[in-house]
Amino acid sequence: MLVSFVVPCYNEEESLPIFYKEACHVSDILRKEYQAEAEFIFIDDGSSDGTVKELRKLRKKDDRVRFISFSRNFGKEAGLYAGLKNAEGDYVATLDADLQDPPSLMPEMLRFLTENKEYDCVATRRETRKGEPLVRSLFAKLFYKIINKLSGTEIMDGARDFRFMTRKFVDAILDLTEYNRFSKGIFSWVGFKTHWISYKNIERVAGKTKWNFWSLFRYSIEGIAGFSTVPLAFASFLGVFCCDAAFIGIIIVVLRALLFGDPVAGWPSMISIILLIGGLQLFCIGIVGEYLAKTYTEVKHRPIYIIKETDEDNLE
CATH class of the missing domain: 3.90.550.10 (Spore Coat Polysaccharide Biosynthesis Protein SpsA; Chain A)
Incomplete structure (x- = not known):
């Protein structure tokens, strides 16, 4: 043996x-x-x-x-x-x-x-x-x-x-x-x-x-991306949720203006919403990018x- x-x-x-x-x-x-x-x-x-x-x-x-x-x-x-x-x-x-x-x-x-x-x-x-x-x-x-x-x-x-x-x-x-x-x-x-x-x-x-904190963090991301596609599904779900929330928000704003003559809120709230949506988009792009990067390194077939x-x- x-x-x-x-x-x-x-x-x-x-x-x-x-x-x-x-x-x-x-x-x-x-x-x-x-x-x-x-x-x-x-x-x-x-x-x-x-x-x-x-x-x-x-x-x-x-x-x-x-x-x-x-x-x-x-x-x-x-x-x-x-x-x-x-x-x-x-x-x-x-x-x-x-x-x-x-x-x-x-x-x-x-x-x-x-x-x-x-x-x-x-x-x-x-x-x-x-x-x-x-x-x-x-x-x-x-x-x-x-x-x-x-x-x-x-x-x-x-x-x-x-x-x-x-x-x-x-x-x-x-x-x-x-x-x-x-x-x-x-x-x-x-x-x-x-x-x-x-x-x-x-x-x-x-x-x-x-091993430091950053290297362990990267290692954990490798593990999650390598053995689960749930983050991609989560990104899709988040996108649908944001679209639904935006649609509901538009309806509320229009109804308030028509029924109560309530003016639409000013630019601070608008900027906050833009930053939120922009951040969510970048977050989801980052998730997709992580999987795309893995695909990129795999298809090069480097040793x-x-x-x-x-x-x-x-x-x-």
Whole structure:
């Protein structure tokens, strides 16, 4: 049995030695309990620090280590896809290098999959968001509520990208070659039975988070636009509602003028209405534009990532 550890990395020079030590400890447990060998696939997402140098060092002392370095930063989604595409294991685990995804859970995850053949994935979620900024936690919870209301694909609140998957599950994911990727949605969309494990939030062992509020906001928009067309229907509904409201308003103004001689209100109210309608129009155009932008990037058929270096290049 071969187990692949897929680890996307971006500026994780400080975390890699700590992660590697923990991963080796877990792989020893897997070997003893399941006679399973391991391979470590690190995906360097165009890091600007010494991440690649650290990966070269690990490769020199351990031939189980493989790595792919991108020509620039393509994003974590591209890193996950590249890792899954190059993983050769019968079982594949995806996890972060900062140890916020505890490798110590992996023996339990593999045990569940081997004992319950009807399941093809063991996924993890955080019980709490302790340690996160309050605003970020609130918006994260709001995002999961919104996307589960709008999308037919259910996404678990607090879901992590830390998963243990069978070969069948991984192959199904790789069949989806879309450029605009939202892995949490893709994992759910492909189906298969998934068992969930909860754990408390764990802080990074080293370095700083690469996610800020704006990047998380953009990521949430990607998720909603990628797995729901409800916003387009909402834009249409809003347009019909505004037209109906305007028609009713015209009738009221005309009747008041004819029956009561009431003069039409002045320019302040008119300007307010114009600004409101104009804002709604721009909002709806923005929704349509988001979907059009996705279509535009998809039809260009650009590669999801470009490789600059791999462990096979033997570069010093």
